[in-house]
Amino acid sequence: MITNTTLHDTEEIFDLYKMASDYKKKISGVQWPEFDRNMIETEIKENRHWKIIIEGHIACIWSITLEDEQVWEERNADPSVYIHRIATNPNFRGQKFVEQIAEWTKKYALENNKLYVRMDTTAGNQRLTDYYIKCGFSHLGAKKILNTQGRPAHYHNATMELFQMKV
Known part of the structure; x- marks a missing residue:
């Protein structure tokens, strides 16, 4: 079942980000920073x-x-939905969540008159x-991301791989 997170989920969200970051570092040598609590709580309050x-x-x-x-x-002028920070609970890996998220996001995009689903990831992980x-x-x-003001630390001085799916 896909639903919005709530403020009640905040600690578990940060636990999942930590586990995902550790796994990401093990696989690619790159890890996420600790995310700003206010940023995550704002996303939750805005139903994003x-x-x-x-x-x-919580599996993902x-x-x-x-x-x-x-x-x-x-x-950015193209009407799009941007996916960020997919993190999977290690107990639920292998269940093709990215495929599920992509399909869900395509429906969300159609309902909101968007043409694309987009996402980025740190360069250097060919498997991903x-x-x-x-x-x-x-x-x-x-x-190469040049303007990183206000972005999480993993964007600073980083090269990102860009992905897009037409809705």
């Missing part, structure tokens, strides 16, 4: 933070936004790039 629930447990989380000018620059392509995303290539 989501979860997949399986048997009463992610957030969305309808703008991402710092990463997508002039392409290949997986996103398998999930239906087109790989648009790598991009």
Whole structure:
């Protein structure tokens, strides 16, 4: 079941981000920073933070936004939904959550008159790039992020891989 996270989920969300970051570092050598609590709570309050629930447990989380000018620059003018920070509970790995999230986001995009579903990830993890392509995303290539003011630390001085799916 896909539903919005709540402020009650905040501690578990941060636990999942920590586990995902540790796993990401082990696989690719790159890890997420500790995310700003106010940023996450704002996403929750604005109903932009989501979860997949399986048997009463949070199996996966992610957030969305309808703008991402710092990463997508002039392409931000295209009506799009941007997926950020997918994190899977290790007990639920292998259940193709990215495919489920992509399908859910395509429906969300249609309901909100958007043309694309987009996302980015830190460059250097070919396995993840290949997986996103398998999930239906087109790989648009790598991009050095120049304007990182207000962004989480993993965007600073980073090259990101960009992905897009037409709705």
